[in-house]
Amino acid sequence: MIGSPEGRPVLRDQHGQPWPWPPLAPAGAGPEQGAVPDDGPAPSRVWLFFLPGAFTPVCMGELGWVDELAERLAPAGVGLRILSCDSAAVLRTVSEQLGIQTPLLSDFWPHGAAARAVGEFNETTGRALRSSVLVDAAGTVLARVRSGAGAARRLEDHFG
Template sequence: MPIETGTKAPGFTLKDQNNQEVSLADFLGEKHVLLVFYPFAFTGVCEGELCGIRDNLDAYQSDEVQVLSVSVDSPFAHKVWANQQGFEFPLLSDFWPHGAVAQAYGVFNDEKGMANRGTFVIDKQGVVRFAEMNLPGEARDQGAWQKALSELAA
């Protein structure tokens, strides 16, 4: 089960598709974070979801909100995928220790060695304000994310 709303979000530092370190702490006090875990790059449902973010980036990312996506893929796989798909938000690698951040958020699938489809909205103080988890193959309702983000803005 994913961590619950109202709890402090576990901190992390992961490498993005440009092999640069990105930390949740980078945004504390500055921006809310939409944190999107997905199983694997180059897969149908994952690609559809991240393309949905890409195509509606203004609805998710702003001066007040940062999108961060996470999978167990390597930064090198993320680089190729980001270039192919035009993703302009961080694709973070939870490659090693394998799935440690997904485990901390309660969305790691031990049986399959990947993250389930976990989504979290984290406020500027680092508190989880929205949490959901879908299983592999189950696409998420991105309207719920937009609603959670708009509630933070109110």
């Protein structure tokens, strides 16, 4: 897999800040820091919420409830990170237009490395599958939620 020298995906958020793999907290954040300063402790597990394309109709609908999902997951020590093969600039526009507080991470280059790392990249379309993958701090996959083409995930699918 192409990525960092350690063979891990390289991610940047919508503001250009680097995130390690798995993306529990921004690069350089200590264990006491979560997604942003003053956000509490970093989660021990994180849902990787893959979008095939940030500005597609189904993805835009799902983005309408991601902040609520993040709020409901946080008390259990679970984070939420939105990942897309779109560039960080596109993700910043999406986050600003929709007012999204949940981190949006670009899997743009190396193209789809994070989605490939957890088996959620569609080689035919060059996009991530519409899926969510729960991973722990070691990157071990703990659960998956997938939707078919054109079908949205449900907020409730991420609990249980």
